[in-house]
Amino acid sequence: MKELIFINKNKQHLDEVIQGIMAARPEALRRIENEYSYVLTKKELFADKVQVIVNGGGGRGPFFEGVVGEGMADAMVSGDFNCAPNAYMLYQTAKEIEQNKGILFIANNFMGDYLNNDMAKELLEGDGIETKVCYASDDIYSSRGENKENRGGLSGIGFIMKVAAAASESGENLKEVHRVSEKVNERTRSLSLCYNVGKNAIEFGNGFSGEKPTEIVPYEDVNRVAEKVVGVLMNELGRYRSGRIHIMVNRMLYTSYAEGYIMLGALKKKLEGRGIKTGICTAGNYFDAYDYNGFIISFMAADDEIENYTKRVNGFDFTV
């Protein structure tokens, strides 16, 4: 990852990011200060509801620093750069916000996240607090032909967050909120695609820690890329392909707003060209982990139950 330029040397950058976010949203957010993680919660919690805590390794944002808010997470905990937050802070944050309805943790499916959420769950259950975890495993290229449950997560976690928020806000119990969250994960597929300038090619499946691409194809234009993306993701969706497809286009650092919407328009057109119904379509900057020109593209195949819980959420920094 490209070094950040606008930082203060010898300071904890992520701590200063959180301070900046608090400067922007003092009336909505509360910070739980601690030495080893970065924690934000809603200032006013809905009483009597499952509390949703999104967590993951620290990054350049807005996932996960920017996800707390109406229709989104009740709290977020992030660790240092690329490093899952520790189980102890997950536990403490949950203790601080829980409302007797249980805790749902949502994290991307990486080993560190699994280990810490799993341990936090154990600690909470030891205190009699019902806890479940939903691990997002949308990254189709993160494992070679392995089961979905072995895959890592990308920006598809955004779909899970907002559905979990809507379900919990509508009063569903933990078991239900967890079930519908898992259902969304089950029906979400994402891929990363990066433009390689030197080769004038698109690399599919680059990992954000430098994992090699799975496939490299010569670059022609957006329409051709969109065609390929639609083919791959719809194929991956398998038996869920008849659902209504919600599209999320996540721009990488070097890719502009304009290009995000060009890609979104192209994807929607290709899907509709195949007679596939589309749902909520968004383009934005959600998960800023790649120093590339490119996108993470996520499709979620909603069924009627999921549709109930999906409405556009205007977060502070993005719409999802």
Place this chain on the structure above:
Amino acid sequence: MKELIFINKNKQHLDEVIQGIMAARPEALRRIENEYSYVLTKKELFADKVQVIVNGGGGRGPFFEGVVGEGMADAMVSGDFNCAPNAYMLYQTAKEIEQNKGILFIANNFMGDYLNNDMAKELLEGDGIETKVCYASDDIYSSRGENKENRGGLSGIGFIMKVAAAASESGENLKEVHRVSEKVNERTRSLSLCYNVGKNAIEFGNGFSGEKPTEIVPYEDVNRVAEKVVGVLMNELGRYRSGRIHIMVNRMLYTSYAEGYIMLGALKKKLEGRGIKTGICTAGNYFDAYDYNGFIISFMAADDEIENYTKRVNGFDFTV
């Protein structure tokens, strides 16, 4: 400007951007198709209110493709890349949306924008439609010691938009909406700062068409840059410095979400350290015109009347 990568060759990119935006917001926006400009309006217009039309040269967005919406513009018209939209489409758009309460155009203060808005105003007045224009002139480095009215505009136009929207929504007449918009402009100052990798220096006052910087200083850290920015902008605000300072941090293409909030936090702290009250603080990607690592930073010194009209607006793609 760096060439866009994710486009379709031989197509009008900006047209495809608009199509993508329509894919994301079909329920909220309406497109007025035409051969030579890009026009979006609200799908449902407030009746009985001054209509606010923001316009300017096409760019990478979200200014101005993304500004139509609740609490923001009623319509936007953009021209080709860097090219003010033509007077005729401004006129036609106004004719299409006006509600007998007059039209306020808001544009950045460049010659092309002035000429086209001025001519559109004349055409509309010829049809008996009361029209006023507010030209944003926040860019302190765009003229050497000249009057504010000779300066160009940067992202400070975001403040004007939302205040004009709030004033018009609260039922004020055109004269009043225009007056308060001008007042916001009068009290807004912005500067651009770019990081030059080779020199490890910050360039102040680079123009987005390649205009040379006004000053180059060695780069140390965010706090030092923030100190300087606060000094320069507060000095430029002159007799308005006693107002409550609203901060808008606009990230340039290569600068991450995290760095935007680090900068915002640093600016707020510096201001408060000088005993200056701050208002709404935001960091985002508003005006994406610079291929740099850096920021456009805008301060608006609100008085009580302006405070009445400022609340945070969660746009679809940014919060302002």
Place this chain on the structure above:
Amino acid sequence: MKTIHVKNMKALLVHASETIIENEPLLTKIDTVIGDGDHGIGMKRGFMAVKKMLEKKEFLEMDTLCKSTGIELLKSMGGASGVIFGTMFLGGISHMPHENFADLNQIASYFADGEAAIERRGKTKPGQKTMLDALMPAISAMKQVAENSGEIRTLFEEGYKGALQGMEASKTMQSRVGRSKNFHESTIGLPDPGAVSTSLIFKAFAEEIVKCEEC
């Protein structure tokens, strides 16, 4: 000949359109150095629209021809130059007769009032490194031919010479207007993009007028 027929005026405008379209790269290049780089693209777009319109429509009167040209530029171009070049063809329209020909004085006055309209709209005068620095000397030269009641062909040829000289003179000026003014001293040495466009338009007029029957 002391008059120009509407079908010849149309030929002049078609050739001017082609000349601008061809020279898009040159115009873009200059506006990139001391402006925002869009002048060539805008002019090309405007004159492609004009050319298309001219090829489609028949014109029987000078004023409708010239008005249509100006309006087409206004509708299609945008930018500073959309208004400026639109106004060049619209500002003096009252001098154009609703007839199938115009005389020397009418042509000269037409452009002179167009220039005056640009000054009003743009709040500028010649000398500030704009297209006016090519347009003004073109007009002065045309006026002189009209006063001496020369040939219509000479009127356009002298007009071009004036425009060319003016464009050359714009090189020595520092920009005081539009985006290019922010490039300060570094604008000296290069011609103003709009002045180049103006001289190209008059160049095309001069090239075409000699080919016209009855000229």
Place this chain on the structure above:
Amino acid sequence: MKTIHVKNMKALLVHASETIIENEPLLTKIDTVIGDGDHGIGMKRGFMAVKKMLEKKEFLEMDTLCKSTGIELLKSMGGASGVIFGTMFLGGISHMPHENFADLNQIASYFADGEAAIERRGKTKPGQKTMLDALMPAISAMKQVAENSGEIRTLFEEGYKGALQGMEASKTMQSRVGRSKNFHESTIGLPDPGAVSTSLIFKAFAEEIVKCEEC
């Protein structure tokens, strides 16, 4: 000696902390090539916290010392290794006596049950290129010393030899677990970062034990 005193165990842990802190660049480097590059930073942070805690507190019992160490790692680290190395010091805590010393068997069982707890938590076994590949042979070696009722010094020295061999062996493995598994075949040739950390911890134990009085 057949036992280790709590103040010596503390010295071992302090030296292990220092060794990890010093080796942060090495750990970072390996995790950058076949992981996400955070292992060194996380381990350094964890063991800096441990060192600070150890320097501040007096310990009179083996179990409180080892428990505090594990909890400090859990609280400060995060990442996979936070839980994993925390569990290494916490999972076998029931074997540590609430006394100011522990014997050979207690030490060996303590680490053995820590290893088992990691297997459960992490759903892995040795052989998948993790820290277990260093920890497991260290434990086997320690167990043997305990069975033969050797010296406590030998226990740690043999433990280190086992860990080192295991770390070396991890080079030949392809990762099947954690982020590094996505680097597939290219993980072969490099050791697992967590295995390197583990061998460094046992190296520090072995280096320090010889300096302890009464050992």
